[in-house]
Amino acid sequence: MTNSNGRPTRLYRLIAARMAGLSAAAFLGISTAYPHDAMRPELNNWFKSLKNKAGVGCCDSGDGQHVEAEWDMAKGGYRVLLKHPHRPTEPGQWFDVPYSVVIDQPNLSGIAMVWWWPRFDTRGSMIPMWRCFIPGPAG
Structure with missing residues (x-):
């Protein structure tokens, strides 16, 4: 699937979702490390x-x-x-x-x-x- 510019939007969505997931995991890991x-x-x-x-x-x-x-x-x-x-x-x-x-x-x-x-x-x-x-x- 591509958008009107011919770029693969599915790949961009996948990359964005993974980046958001990793960011959330890093944030939660940092915030729970402090006693x-x-x-x-x-x-x-x-x-x-x-x-x-x-x-x-x-x-x-x-x-x-x-x-x-x-x-x-x-x-x-x-x-x-x-x-x-x-x-x-x-x-x-x-x-x-x-x-x-x-x-x-x-x-x-x-x-x-x-x-x-x-x-x-x-x-x-x-x-x-x-x-x-x-x-x-x-x-």
């Missing part, structure tokens, strides 16, 4: 002040995420459920949180959070690289 509650801007400075036991800052422009966490009685430490960032539809995997990254101060946000990034071994298994973890109010 800070937009309705609670008073917490922004608190998030920026968080540091792990080695003095390394936790907050780096929104790379923290809300996380399901639990206290492991047998090991005397926390575990968190992390999802593979390239396979978000797969079930997550539980990882032990190193004591050195646990923040021992009240959690003003009220939600357990972790700051980490993935590394992958030669088999493609995910290995969390930890920055910080703050338990929820029950932790």
Whole structure:
């Protein structure tokens, strides 16, 4: 199908639709990456002040995420459920949180959070690289 100028309009529509879809996905991905509650801007400075036991800052422009966490009685430490960032539809995997990254101060946000990034071994298994973890109010 072509328009009056002889150009394939179907191709242009397809390209425009794909560009719109990719733009929407990028926008939604960026907007959901930030753990800070937009309705609670008073917490922004608190998030920026968080540091792990080695003095390394936790907050780096929104790379923290809300996380399901639990206290492991047998090991005397926390575990968190992390999802593979390239396979978000797969079930997550539980990882032990190193004591050195646990923040021992009240959690003003009220939600357990972790700051980490993935590394992958030669088999493609995910290995969390930890920055910080703050338990929820029950932790």
